[in-house]
Amino acid sequence: MIILTNKNWLIALNDLKKKDKILKKIINTYKSEKLKSKKDPFLTLAKSITGQQISVKAANSIWLKLEKKIKKINPNGILKLKKSEIAACGFSKQKINYLHNLSIFFKNNKNIEKKWKNLEDEKIIEDLIKIKGIGKWTAEMFLIFYLLRPNIFPQSDIGLLKAISINYNLKYPLNDKDINKFKKKWVPWSTVATWYLWRSLDPIPVKY
Structure with missing residues (x-):
């Protein structure tokens, strides 16, 4: 089962930066930070x-x-x-x-x-x-x-949808077409993209 090890996180960053110029800017802003598991x-x-x-x-x-x-x-x-x-x-x-x-x-x-x-x-x-x-x-x-699975796109998450709206200059609430576009675009690293978009909105990293 693939999880977001340090190595896979770096692979994901390189892949996403090639796919998405806007996400590349966000990643570069917070490049010293990453998702961490509480292990509980x-x-x-x-x-x-x-x-x-x-x-x-x-x-x-x-x-x-x-x-x-x-x-x-x-x-x-x-x-x-x-x-x-x-x-x-x-x-x-x-x-x-x-x-x-x-x-x-x-x-x-x-x-x-x-x-x-x-x-x-x-x-x-x-x-x-x-x-x-x-x-x-x-x-x-x-x-x-917890499990650090790499390709989770929580499409009902208000924070994620607002972050997409703000960073990509799209009307909120997003329509299904736009949501599906990003869902497909970030495969197989949707978790990483989601985490950085959350980070673009919040003064501290989201932790659960």
Whole structure:
């Protein structure tokens, strides 16, 4: 299974810069930075749930409050907290339930990530969306930020679509034709293109 090793990241940069002049400028602006995995599947999914349908800044603020509440964010730690304590960090009732569902899943499925590492992207998405609270976008964040899969294009991601609109001078919201054009253009390195477009909007790198 191909993942974004340091070597593959450099190959991706060279390939994308040849394909896309605008992306080349963005890459050159942030060439010293790259996507990094947290190497913790539960944390990646929990933080992705936190970031659902809110800005990166808001998600980071909520997550920092949770980190102050709990010494180690893991399934046991989440389940030990009262729901009111999680709510005080800024989580909605719905997201609190999602975090609980995720925590129970990981408690009942030890080392599930070893299985996922050997599966194709679509099969992993199928597995993840069975957990209540995880949709396709959250599963795609997992593929990007934990498994470092190289060709993920999260086409429902508002940040990505806004970044394309701004950098390529296209009307927002983008139409399906434009979305499909970029989706095809960046194969097989859509993850790398997505990461740099996010970076073009945010003052700090996106992390899940």
